[in-house]
Amino acid sequence: MTNSRPPIIASWLLRHFACGSDRDDIAGDLSEHYQRGRSAWWYRREVLAAIVTSTAAEVRRHPLWLIGAVTTGCLVVFGIYRIVMPLEYPLVVRYVLNGRQARPDELPLVVFVMEAPFNVMLGWTVARCARKCQTPAVFVVAMLSVSLGLWAMWQNAQVWPASLHFSVWSWLWLLPADVALILFGGGLLTTSEISSRRSRP
Numbered sequence: 001m002t003n004s005r006p007p008i009i010a011s012w013l014l015r016h017f018a019c020g021s022d023r024d025d026i027a028g029d030l031s032e033h034y035q036r037g038r039s040a041w042w043y044r045r046e047v048l049a050a051i052v053t054s055t056a057a058e059v060r061r062h063p064l065w066l067i068g069a070v071t072t073g074c075l076v077v078f079g080i081y082r083i084v085m086p087l088e089y090p091l092v093v094r095y096v097l098n099g100r101q102a103r104p105d106e107l108p109l110v111v112f113v114m115e116a117p118f119n120v121m122l123g124w125t126v127a128r129c130a131r132k133c134q135t136p137a138v139f140v141v142a143m144l145s146v147s148l149g150l151w152a153m154w155q156n157a158q159v160w161p162a163s164l165h166f167s168v169w170s171w172l173w174l175l176p177a178d179v180a181l182i183l184f185g186g187g188l189l190t191t192s193e194i195s196s197r198r199s200r201p
Helices: 008-017 023-035 040-061 063-095 104-129 134-159 174-185 191-199
Strands: none
Touching (some): 008 023, 008 040, 023 040, 040 134, 063 104, 063 134, 104 134, 104 174, 134 174
């Protein structure tokens, strides 16, 4: 038996993203197998399988909670977004850009600054509404965000003036950044929400 610790990133993913009350038992079993000689590749594969299967099981157990939470979260945040966004850009122009309009190469960063609070709010709202299936609900809304982001980039690439040289590559970094903010808002990247989920019956 070896005293080496399991891969850190895989262990962190298992601790934060696996669902169900038996999360700690699974983590202990996988760690024990790893210390008995299983490879790091085996450990990572089993962590991924545990996350996928436990998430799918939560979705099957609470489909209405998930649908209701995602729908409610999206509607609430979209409503606030529609009210606040027209007021937000003038503030960014005034206080961040020193009174000038954003250049095309600055637009991705400006969009990120403007949308970041809404992504955090979206993850938080969905997690609070989906008390019985928080992790799957936050995952679903994060994947919806990626899908909508890709669609918006494709649409912009079709209509953007050629003189401004729209580059999809300069916008792609927004997708993982938005997902990280949604997961953070949903409590999946912090230990506090995980602890509260474990304490629930």
